[in-house]
Amino acid sequence: MKALRFLRQGFEHGVHPAHHKEQTEHLPIQRVPFGKHYVMPLGQHIGVPSKPVVKEGQEVRRGEIIAEPGGFVSTALHSPVTGRITKVGDFRGVDGRFTPSIGIEADPFATQQVEAGEPIDWESLSLDDFIRAVQMAGIVGMGGAAFPAHVKLSVPEGTTIRQLLVNGAECEPYLTTDHRLMLERPDALLEGCEIMRRKLGAEETVIGIEKNKPDAIRTIQSRIPEGQPTRVVPLKVKYPQGAEKMMIRSVFGVEVPAGQLPRDVGVNVNNVGTIVAIADYFLRGMPLIERIVTVAGNGVTYPANLVVPLGTPVRDVVKFCGGLKPGTREIVMGGPMMGRPIASLDVPVLKGCSGVLVFTDAPTSARKEYPCIRCGRCVEACPYFLNPSRLARLSRARMYDEMKDYHVFDCVECGCCTFACPSNIPIVQLIRTAKDDLTHRKEPAE
Amino acid sequence: MENFLWIFVSALLVNNFVLAYFLGLCPFLGVSNSLETSFRLGLATTFVMLVTAVCAWVLNTYILVYAPYLRLICFIVVIASTVQFIEMLIKKLSPALFRAMGIFLPLITTNCAILGLAIFATNRGYGFWEGVIYALGAGLGFTLAMVLLAGLREESELSNVPALIKGTAMNLIIAGVLSMAFMGFAGLFSST
Amino acid sequence: MSKRDPRLLLFHAPLLRQDMTTPKVMRDVIIALLPATAAGLWYFGLAAALIIVASIAGAVLAEWMFSPSGRRGRTLLDNSGVLTGLLLGLTLPPGLPLWMAFLGGYIGIALGKVIWGGIGHNLFNPALLGRAFLLATFPIAMTTWVTPLTDEGFFSVYSSNLAWPFMQAAPDATTAATPLGLMKFEQEVTPLTELAFGKIGGSLGETSGVLLILGGVYLWIRRALDWRIPVSILLTVAVFSAILILFDAERFPTPLFSVFSGGLLLGAIYMATDPVTSPTTPRGTWIFGIGIGVLVMLIRVYGGLPEGVMYAILLMNAATPLIDRYTQPRVFGRGKETA
Amino acid sequence: MSSVLTAPAIMTGIGLFFGAILAIAQRFLKVDEDPRIEATNELLPGTNCGACGEPGCLAFAEKLVAGKVEAGKCTVSTDEALENIAEFLQVDAGRGEKRVARLKCAGGQRQAHTIAEYRGFEGCRAAAIVSGGGKGCSWGCLGLGDCERACTFDAIHMNANGLPQVSTDKCRACPDCMAACPRDLFELVPMNQKLFVQCNIPLAGEAATQLCATACDACGRCAADAAPGLIRMEDNLPVIDYSAGGPAAPEATFRCPTRAIVWLEREQFEEQEARSVENVG
Amino acid sequence: MSAVPDKGSPSSLRLVMTLAIAGLISGVAIIGIYEATLQTITENKARELREAVFKVLPGVSDMQPFVYRDGKIVVSEPDKDEPVVYGGYDEQGAFVGYAMPGAGPGFQDTIKILYGYKPAEKLVVGMEVLESRETPGLGDKIYKDMDFVDEFYSLAIEPEIVAVKKGTKTADNHVDAITGATISAKAVVRIINETHAAWAGQLPPSGSEPELEAKGQGGSGAGP
Amino acid sequence: MKKNESYDEFIKGIWRDNPVFAQVLGMCPMLAVTNSAINAIAMGMASMFVLVGSSFLVSSFRNLIPKQVRISCFIIIIATFVTIVDYTLLAIVPKVHKELGAFIPLIVANCLILGRQEAFASRYPTKLAVMDALGMAVGFLVALFSLGAVREILGDGALFGVKLFGENFEPWVVMILPPGGFLTLGVILLFFNWFKYKKDEFLEDVAAAERSSR
């Protein structure tokens, strides 16, 4: 393994999109002023939706718990503002559908201070209590998947976590939240790392950062306290370096077997945002009620890195950034490679949303689509060594079941193939369509 | 005079039974919609051909010398019976295979490729080994053609072939192109 | 939602693309072919120009006649039709009657592309299919190679060029067997310099190896072709003939001769690499290339025909679906296996 | 002429020989397969469409012979053919009354609002995964015709209003369209059912009607006007249950403010269209 | 429903008998037709053969088949696939030469030819292609292109025949190949050479050929 | 009634389920010998004789032949007829026989003929069987001829050996070679489909018109 490790440094395939980070990478993080309406969907994390514990008309304070976990793979929700519960019911969510949510109206006269939560003595907590605490703090993966962090912490018998891998790659173009976070709150990050590491019983902490953030690398390296087993690994600038399995591959030279989890190779991957959230909770008693969002793209007047209370409508966020330029066509939540386009400005910013990208004229979507010329560029691009060309053609022919033979479910929808395709074929969409059909198709009952 | 290599190659490529002699087109066009099936059918045919070659030789040497005019019917009956026997075997041993072949198993029985083999081998006055080699080449040639066509067909499922052409017309044209490509083998190993 | 909001566009991620597009790829190939084409004109004069124009005309006509003016719009714009015509033209003998060249282009597109559903859906290389059709249809005309007529000045054409449609050509021009023909049937070897710069009998495009390679390099820089294919083909051919030489240096050609003679370079660099009709998987392309190399040498050395590149490529086209199917890449985090 | 004798001799000889062999084979290689299976299979349409829920016609034939299924399950073959099978197998065809696919949505382009413009692969499921495809109502028909393509029997055609129109005589109640529709809008309904709800939105009142002109706003009038028990309201939608009450009558639909519930005499959306046109014009 | 199969399988005896009877009947039928046509068919065959032989052996008016049995040429009908040559005789019954059948791989498929050979002068005096699948327009020149066929009217066969590029003919054992169909042309030449070699040791020394027997019913070449 | 029922059997074979165009059966002899019109017709005739004859016998004896050996019996019957044809041709027109070569005996194996025995003759009364056989045979003949004609015209510039385009017409050799067979039949089928398609379209329109008028 050692030999292999230095032989196959970095992961194979992948693509090199222009990273467009110059827009915001130098902008310090600001706070958005509080608005009026807030919407907290109950299912803004992977897993079971949370159960509301508040009624319509009830007063809530900022940071007060408004929904409790609906199960183990689920987290609590806290009110992002002090105000009144307007409605517990259906609101339009990010995916364009109506989803059960909690509507909150901010109290215009409140000071919006957090309850002065005390630091929690995490060292004395038993692992189970610690996990419970993380869950009650509503902390989920900030890297995009919004996967409940405590689930990752609860390692089953037999598997031991050797390394804690902190994901500061931020390989998605435009996004600079993790970058700014690492620059502005390195100490919080390192404290968080230590908490996680100790609780996981991992030997060391590895912070993986793409080389296009030299300042972040320097800052963190300089701040690592004596004796803290933590190292920073500069990573090749290449998409999707941040995908956990790719990063594990680059850092440790190990392939996480398909269908298994990082923990199965003794690694626990967490996004820097997640780590800082952990620190904020245990050292400052601050549950997850806000997150950092990059607002960028050629359609926004003043790009920025913002601290946004969860549930803030996109409308307010872009208004703070000087509003939309005329001719804005497309707004994406998340990165340009994996993000989801939104249908209306009323959808709220959620725990998993690391960016709001606003584009005027849509150059890509206006492109003409040609038939697949089987040039194989997608095959060369796919970091998971799938055959996107074939998958796309199968999906077009609606031969979804055959696609299983081509491991359609191993596709993480990174978008490399589509990026590389000269025929401008919406490969990822075709693949997701197939997955959706395979998972949700309503087989004839009778 | 004609060495084994040439006999084999000629039957396999140059004078491929399907693509140059048009023998066994029904299974060729009918069953070639799935790779596995066509491969299995191809092998089945090859096997039957070997059997045929042997039968033909036996008949020619021991029986037909007395009654040449019975050639055709003897071939037919003997081959048919032998194959029907094999059919029963397959049905017994692998019902799945039997299903995949559908109505074509009975039709291999008298698949003209098989009869053609017997007749050609006789016309050319092949001896025992020559006959066997010839059968082997022909059978494998058949399989090769089948498998190629099957692959192409499965692929063309994914491309948007106009509705008018889809189906047999398309398969025939593919076959045409294939046989055009196989012309490249003409004269292989014939001129030393 | 308030009325002043922009009407948002829902378009699936990713929003970014690299800037290569299919028409650009095709255009690059055409550009890469220009030098070799120019050489063809230089050696064979107006005749060459006319033949190329004729075959392109045939191709484009077919494309225009059949291509559905449906959702995808007419595919004329993607240059591939022109490319097909050009490549076909380059593979034709200079003395060919123009109407045959036209027919070739037409058949190539109609039979080789349109009926499959247009660009990207065909399983055989249209240009070569057109040529194979011509060769099988008019074997004599397609195998009479005339001598380059540089000395007679640019504007002269062979009288055989101008045969009436569907009528035979008056067999006039002094014929010159191709280097391979000479090799195969008269055991005469053509010196390499002539092969490389090509004042030799042969089709328009195949005569000047160096320029062809030049174009190939350009394509490779532009990432327009898969380098594995030409490399594997040429290597296989070279190795194959090297081995043969060990047996009988008299009868068999030298590796360099094998590589530079006939349509090999043209085929290996521009035709075997046709993405549509070659495997998509990296391992597949190697197999594909090696297969072509072996077939070429088989046909050249043991076969009846002096040249086999075209047939070799068509045959491997036919095998491509199988290759693709059994060389699926190993999926990340999975053991060896094929889909 | 010796040959006069040889020929028959040889022929009979060969005949005997192989007759014997085959006979023996019959004995030892006999696969105890009910010959009726093959016969039945020949009576089936052989489209292997799977409408019957079996992998294919042959499999279905086996089950038929084994008496595990009713011939009527094969919705594809003609009644006459089913009669033959039934007669042959001496079982009852057991074909229920004809059912057809009906759409639980009338929100075509003219009725339902779209909030964003979808651009991408032509297909309902493909659109649905891109933030719901831009249709305001996230329960309604996207109108991109996945069902049309799915239908084996060419029974569905998208009409001018962007809604799938099921031809009642072509539809074989094979549930392909049900499987294809990402919004589960199809249900198989007996032909003789005339009363019918054409909306799928679980919202009530304003919330519903602001998304779609013909959305059911859950006012409950239909339930009130229908014969007792026939219609009940379930999460903001009327549910019609002939078994629970009846008889059904057109009156139930008269007071519906949005015509979300209709009385269908002929194919769905035929007259519907006419009305919506005048709505617009 | 006539599709309803008979239930239960009949006795195997019945199966056997059915086959046997069928065989019997058809056997009789075939004999009938065979006897009816035998006469004409044999005559046709004979005529074809004679024509071919007379064509390749100019000046011949009668013929008889030879086969090589235990060390010497004997006049006889060939047994099953036993190589045969035909002796040709003129009006006076004097021996003229052999008509020798040969076969070998051509461009497409086996080519079968018959050529006339005069042992006295060691000359090939005629060649006829009996069977070939060569390409129309190219390979079929070996029998359509008279220039090529004429090459074989007086062609020295020793040491061996050589096909040369058209127009480069120098010796009298040279044959002008056909441009565009070199392979077929060379194939013909090779067949002749091989056949010649095969028989070389077996033919009796020139002059001592067997006499013409049973004059008249020459060359009932093909029989039952 | 009975009369035009058998008439239907006859007519359907010629066009609606033409053995070649619609059912794609028995194409081996079809493609192999159709490089000239005359061969095509000879082959068609031969097949017709065999098909009709054997259909007659099979359907007459259909109740005597046990299922297990039916195929063998069919084949014996067919083979007998073929041998008859074979010798007859050989006796009467040796030239044609040489042209058709090994493909006369191969009529035995023609899937069409065996197929008809299995599908029809062995199940229906003699009269229908014969009519059906006749229809099929004529359909087969038509198909063979059209193919042969096209191939000869293009491949040789002639029909029945009569040159059509003067001497220096450039023959399309491929048409006579194997690929020509496949391609031509493919294209012919294409037109067949096209025709059917147009017809259905037409019928659709009529139906639609009626529906709307209702």
Ligand SMILES: Cc1cc2nc3c(=O)[nH]c(=O)nc-3n(C[C@H](O)[C@H](O)[C@H](O)COP(=O)(O)O)c2cc1C
């Ligand atoms: C294609 C792809 C790209 C990703 N890029 C990043 C990234 O740049 N930064 C990041 O923190 N996580 C990224 N992720 C998410 C990581 O895979 C992983 O889920 C995350 O780091 C786990 O930490 P978390 O649960 O705290 O988010 C990416 C995932 C995928 C599939």
Ligand SMILES: Cc1cc2nc3c(=O)[nH]c(=O)nc-3n(C[C@H](O)[C@H](O)[C@H](O)COP(=O)(O)O)c2cc1C
């Ligand atoms: C039961 C379970 C246990 C998990 N354990 C881990 C873990 O130990 N380490 C880890 O990095 N991710 C773990 N995950 C989360 C996934 O690996 C992954 O981070 C999550 O699906 C989001 O991935 P992405 O952000 O790369 O898309 C676990 C997921 C599940 C369902």
Ligand SMILES: Cc1cc2nc3c(=O)[nH]c(=O)nc-3n(C[C@H](O)[C@H](O)[C@H](O)COP(=O)(O)O)c2cc1C
């Ligand atoms: C379709 C086709 C058919 C051919 N048929 C024959 C043929 O029947 N006989 C033959 O000798 N060569 C045939 N050839 C081979 C070529 O004509 C080859 O160039 C020729 O044999 C070489 O002879 P040359 O050097 O005199 O041109 C054929 C080639 C093609 C493409």
Ligand SMILES: Cc1cc2nc3c(=O)[nH]c(=O)nc-3n(C[C@H](O)[C@H](O)[C@H](O)CO)c2cc1C
């Ligand atoms: C590198 C390259 C090579 C190509 N070679 C051919 C070719 O040999 N023949 C041809 O018809 N088209 C060729 N094309 C164009 C295009 O792929 C071809 O027209 C498609 O087969 C049409 O579907 C080529 C394109 C590229 C990029």
Ligand code: SF4
């Ligand atoms: S990159 Fe696009 S065009 Fe090329 S093979 Fe993949 S899907 Fe096809």
Ligand code: SF4
């Ligand atoms: S989206 Fe899926 S198929 Fe495409 S590159 Fe990423 S992993 Fe591969």
Ligand code: SF4
């Ligand atoms: S019914 Fe369903 S599948 Fe049909 S168009 Fe509407 S959304 Fe699409």
Ligand code: SF4
């Ligand atoms: S797909 Fe739907 S409409 Fe078509 S037949 Fe089946 S049930 Fe009827």
Ligand code: FES
């Ligand atoms: S006729 Fe059907 S296989 Fe030859």
